[in-house]
Amino acid sequence: MTLQETLSQKVKEAISDLYQATLETVEFQATRKDFEGDITVVVFPMLRVVKGNPVAIGEAIGAYLVKHVTPVINFNVVKGFLNIVLSDGYYLDFFGTTNNWNTFGTLPSGNDAMMVEYASPNTNKPLHLGHVRNVLLGYSVAQIVKASGKKVYKTQIINDRGIHICKSMLAWQRYGGGETPESSGKKGDKLVGDYYVRFDVVYKKEVADLVAQGVPEENAKKEAPILMQAHEMLLKWEAGDQDVVTLWETMNGWVYQGFDKTYADIGVDFDKNYYESNTYLLGKEFIAEGLAAGVFVKDPDGSLWCDLTDEGLDRKIVLRADGTAVYMTQDIGTAIQRVKDYPDISGMIYTVGNEQDYHFQVLFLILKKLGFEWAKNLFHLSYGMVDLPGGKMKSREGTVVDADDLIKDMTATACSISEALGKIDDFTKQEKETLYKTIGLGALKYYILKVDPKKRILFNPEESVDFQGNTGPFIQYTYARIQSILRKAETPKGASNSHILVLHPKEKEVLKTLQLFPETIQLAALNYSPALIANYTYDLVKEFNSFYQNVPIFAAENPAEKAFRIALCSAVGAVIKTAFSLLGIQVPARM
RNA sequence: GGCCUAGUAGUUCAACUGGAUAGAAUAUCAGAUUUCGGCUCUGACGGUUGGAGGUUCGAAUCCUCUCUAGGUCACCA
Structure with a gap:
């Protein structure tokens, strides 16, 4: 029993003996520096069950504790605060009985396991200061949870598919001249990121040209030839076109090499990686099951929705009319996949920026509705943005801190x-x-x-x-x-x-x-x-x-x-x- | 506009989740080494906790209104 537990018990006894009243809890706080004492009992809350002067009650309890608790050698009462003085022997005893300071404070990992996700990068550009905060937070929380006595799996979700990576691929095809990390000595993620920027430069120019020709800006933004080509490439990727898939694998490979270097430099690691290209299909399966179970509804156009208006939220789309996956679809799939891979996990921590607060609120709710027991132990570790004096970081405008x-x-x-x-x-x-x-x-x-x-x-x-x-x-x-x-x-x-x-x-x-x-x-x-x-x-x-x-x-x-x-x-x-x-x-x- | 988050010394952060006179660092000023590492230590200065009400023994913390900054309300991720 810790000293605080002992004190708590004795204070209750004192109240019972001296005032014939029952106290539920005892409130402690560290004694402020300006007063004598080591730990302080707050008397005020006791006034609910004991009528009287807080100072007098404090005095009475103090005297009782000195008499009945060995380490308590003295006390004083200031207003409603009972400051307790502990003996040197108590502290020396604590010091002497701690035999391993290297593990002091930490507990060995038990059976209860948690998964901690952090990083979640896109594969079209290098990591920046925002990722750094994310990675540091997630890694640290994983260490802390582990030290508190739980088993921990560290993971990241890699957003490896979609239009963004196609943009880099297309620009590389057009302007790269076969450049590789080996040929140019560039770090892989930097190289790919450069072509992402290159794409944007060309895209902006094409939009400007179209506008100059009299095309309304909104249309120009959608119709710029290079963007249309990127969309074509994405369709080819989804259709499994061999050349596109090979290029995709190659360029993502470069990015991963670059990320690994950065992670190693920062000093963080992962037990397991998840890739969106692998989990969105599983998500679709469970969307289908959810539809059958009545968790989701189908709109006339064929899109699937989850109605959360009863919970005070909106309707949320979970599958597009054309049957393709959205963000929510794959996040559902990823969560389920993780529990399949690690059946011992009882909960997950998602380290993701606060701009996604709403998304995770909805995700957790949907998983609950789908009937997963572990869904109640999901936590969104939400963190604030990292701003620069000039405002937000924008990768395309070159204002990011790499x-x-x-x-x-x-x-x-x-x-x-x-x-x-x-x-x-x-x-x-x-x-x-x-x-x-x-x-x-x-x-x-x-x-x-x-x-x-x-x-x-x-x-x-x-x-x-x-x-x-x-x-x-x-x-x-x-x-x-x-x-x-x-x-x-x-x-x-x-x-x-x-x-x-x-x-x-x-x-x-x-x-x-x-x-x-x-x-x-x-x-x-x-x-x-x-x-x-x-x-x-x-x-x-x-x-x-x-x-x-x-x-x-x-x-x-x-x-x-x-x-x-x-x-x-x-x-x-x-x-x-x-x-x-x-x-x-x-x-x-x-x- | 609806919802979410944050607003604390000049600046960067705390405040044990409702407790004592709101604490540190930094900057500024004044001190400390016959001693074990001066990237240290001891002080001083600095506050209407964005604002206004309310709840109670007691509010930076809870409630209402309001101001400011940001986020979010996509068949983007």
């Missing part, structure tokens, strides 16, 4: 800062490059993950990302400093004889923060929020730095204190490392 460029820039910044400090002059070139990437990516990832997913991010490439204050590198620096202490400490002695110690207030604060780690992981998993982990880590590091600055370690008064403080450093280092791994961020031994 993912590869971004990583390169962050690494370069980390390099110039590290060079200036000159603490790693003895590193090899290889070691330096690894370190710069660790720091650069650490800054970027922390910067993005520390904000609540729902909020939009304004990304200013000029000011870029901070390296000081509440940042990744600040935390990495603290970790490196801890490692330096541990190297100098030689044989790290255990904290076995720590019971004799009286804690320094700074030590107590650090221990208090350490103790919060397990519940922080659970809370973050429950809320799918890496930001909670980021903020926790920052708190821990701040407490540690304050301790480090104010309490001598090697110059401690006696060997037991010294051993304990070194052990405390080691524990904090281990927790920082674990916490950062949940954010997908690495920590350096030196920097």
